[in-house]
Amino acid sequence: MLESLQAQSARGLHQALRELRGDRHNGFHLVYADLRDAFVTWGDGYAIQQLPLEPGRVHVVTERSFGAGESAREQWMAQAFAASSRTWRRGGNR
Secondary structure: OOOHHHOOOHHHHHHHHOOOOHHHOOOEEEEEEOOOOEEEEEEOOOOEEEEEOOOOOOOOOOOOOOOOOOOHHHHHHHHHHHHHHHHHHHOOOO
């Protein structure tokens, strides 16, 4: 795992993390990005999963994401941040 974190880009890290064995790590959620790409890798103690994160969209990842006890909180947070982001982009709240 530590060697993976030496990757030169988010895509390189994403590829390096594909080699992880899910049964060798406790559960985790790892979000990583650079100016070109954004990804999330997570493990549940048994398997490792990976997803790209869409650009231009607010993503909320918590300790309860990806089946680890999700609730309406994540959706509420994403909507609140998206609304805030739209206001900021229009130059509001000055």
